[in-house]
Amino acid sequence: MTVDPRAAARRPLHLAVGGALVVATALIPSTESAAAPQESEVLLSYTCSFPSGTEEVAVRVSAELPSVVRTGAEIQPEDVTVEVDVPASSLRQFVETEAATFSTVAELTVRNAQGDESADAAWKDLKAEPVAVPAEGAAVVVATGDVPMVSFGSPGRATMAPAALSLDFTPLTAEGAATTPPGLAVRCEPTGGEEGEQEGVLGEITVRGPADPVVPGPATPGPAPLPEDPPPAAGPGLPPSVRERIEGLTERRLDALDDEPPASCPVEIPPEWVMTTAEAYAAGYANAAKLDGATALGPAFMKVVLNKRYIADGCASTIDVTSAVDFDHQGKRQLPPSRATFLTYGFMPTTATMTLEQVGDPAHVHSHTVTDSPAWPEETTITAQLSMRLSDVEVNGVPLDVGPDCRTARPFEQVLRGYGQSYPRFGYLVAFGGPLTGYAHIPPFEGCGVGEDLDAVFTAAVSSAGKEADNFTKMMQAPLCVATNPDVNCPPAVPKPER
Template sequence: MTVDPRATVRRPLHLAVGGALVVATALIPSAESAAAPQESEVLLSYACSFPSGTEEIAVRVSAELPSAVRTGEEIQPEGVSVEVELPQSSLRQFTETEAATFSTVAELTVRNTQGDESADASWKDLKAEPVAVPAEGGAALVATGDVPTVSFGSPGRATLAPVALDLDFTSLTADGAPTTPPGLAVRCEPAGEQEGTLGEIAVRGTTDPAVPGPPTSSPAPQPEEPPAAAGPGLSPSVRERIEGLMDRRPDSLDDDPPSSCPVEIPPEWVMTTAEAYAAGYANAAKLDGATALGPAFMKVVLNKRYIADGCASTIDVTSSVDFDHKGKRQLPPSKATFLTYGFMPTTATMVLEQVGDPAHVHSHTVTDSPAWPEETTITAQLTMRLYDVEVNGVPLDVGPNCRTARPFEQVLRGYGQSYPRFGYLVAFGGPLTGYAHIPPFEGCGVDEDLDAVFTAAVSSAGKKADNYTKMMQAPLCVATNPGVNCPPAVPAPER
């Protein structure tokens, strides 16, 4: 690796034990550039040697770094900031010299590491504007400036971590004259064991498959918002075109690809959490009616698996979803009235409860099409519970455990494209549709066995998945990018 020579005021520091790393980039399974800049910061505790003794201070280092680069490509950290919070006890050397203001020039040693190799770079001449020496409490100084570039010569994961910190203080009296002494040099070292990584960068070889990003064949301009036509879903002709492109996928992602077509698992694509709401309707085929679903709050884990196949020109991403309603893995209760057997008005409250593993989300994107079509399948295991049942206005005591005898699989699918954007995309939401098979019921009735009644009225005939569901998902609120689509919006359901 090589190191070549070459402002913002933040909120007050609140030091977390062990430090904290925040990478503010939305790593979402969609057709967005994985090499987009990441806003990175780390909060550390330093032991600093002041004349009065060793003081422990909080230091926040932040910078904008790329998430992925090629071997030999120069990395230029931007927006570098070293924020130092000094406790009142460390300011004695300034108050004793009757200093009214003080400033500092910081030099931060940053260790650039890849595998077993590392090299230290000096981020020096980071200057902080003068601040008043407080009569009480501590003070914060924010040093900013340009720093050297760095490059890495081999593929792999590289890290940047702050190590030693030198602070060169200058103090002035109220009339602007230098104090006696006029300055103070302080050496600081990281205090104890703590996670000190500022950022991680994926370094790729020059012959590796390209970093996923917008296609280079001059796609149509991407609109700021999906066009209104996205709501009802894709037209048959568009859906057929997308499904035709999907036929290019490999028969099995688990099969070993030919040696000339390596499967790439980019290390910069890491798991992150997100939140979203979905709302819609589910048909009860036998009852010839629909019940509202949601708005359902979803807790999402993105990028549990990421595979970019350079031979097939596809990206496959696996994520997961858990529903959450008042701390339970379920959708909100919904009440519906149907004409049971075609003539008897029946009202019931239904709850869909999630069981087993989190719902499985798989998105498949074709990257050699300028449109970047994306197909998504969401599979959840659910049980249905019924309560507060009334038949023709008369309460029917079904007990607390009237539910499907076994879990059933709800599969929802979405189709869309990124350029121009419309239809369903995991990151931006849209319509999801699918069918479910409702099993027989059990546990229904207190004074009498009502299982057969609800099985006959609600459950699917035979093994056919005949209960149609349509859900509208709102855009994701991603934890690493809280300024976009956060808090998550509640979508309007569509039939």
């Protein structure tokens, strides 16, 4: 499918989430703590606007930061200190007002960046103990305090860099009385920087994915390492607090409506106002639980119809969106065939081509977003009906003729879930992609074998034991290329699969 740019002129795009960039740093907590703390420090030069004129001011910023964290894990800077050398010439006003001491409250803007994305955090209310106004020479103020947490949503290198600085001075006389004027507010900008940017970096942090370090696959044909199963209590790949916040906020908001149920909620927006088409790629791995290995999936091309149903419940502070997805490979509703080698029954090398074919209705995509949280947490469930077909089978290097229609006896349901938040953005969001994980129950096989019935062989080797959904799948979706916004993320990128 090719996005029709003419559609962009006809229909606006309304997705269930906003903001393409990280815009806040008040984050939900994580169950996984940061590791390997590092003492970080940077010495910077600022230009500050004092009543006496602009002054060059030396500022030293220090904090204890982790050196390595997982994606989505909270980072809490500790022992934060902002040390400012206040020049003697800028203290003349205090002398003229008969100030004997002055206290300081600092606010430092810190730019948290990863790749092309950044978010400015305000380190507010950093307080310094009163210091004496020197008769001559500079004064040194040391401001400390607690600062907001931050989190990064994808693996890679992340940085934290100081930007703009504000200083609020409160002078007092020797008797402790306020002076006239009672205070002085000073704005400082990094010397030589533009729009608050500067070269100095307080700390660099390595952000690792949930399954890192990744063990490379074998050079010779063989089973790929199994994808790492998510902790049951944590949900698919993100902290349990994401799911808990989504459920808690929704329930609390609905409970508050019991006394005064509104008459106008929820509001369902007509599809013609919001529905649009999109396309994306997804790639990943699927476990074959009995074979103790995994096979690659994709990259799978997806045709998407966004916002087939859009319910904005202002009373419950939620948005529920239903969309639809069809896979497309060379004009067929299927994922690209994938070839893998496994040790059948633990000792017999078996190579086969597996094709996942989509059957029935388009895959159902439902996202639930809570809007009364600054983070806008979102939960997404994708449900597809699939049939698995096997072909080109070799056992110990010898071809095994399974015929053209060796497949699962009935379709099976593949459910993938993603959890994330919009501000700052991490995890899975429909518009921007991310990790999706879930389990599937593989039915028995039928139609396998030419001249001999091999159904029982593949059922015993591949199909799920009992009724349990025991085959774990992890897919990475790339950002959507949307018809109404063809200048962004178009053509769609192919994501790198993660185990």
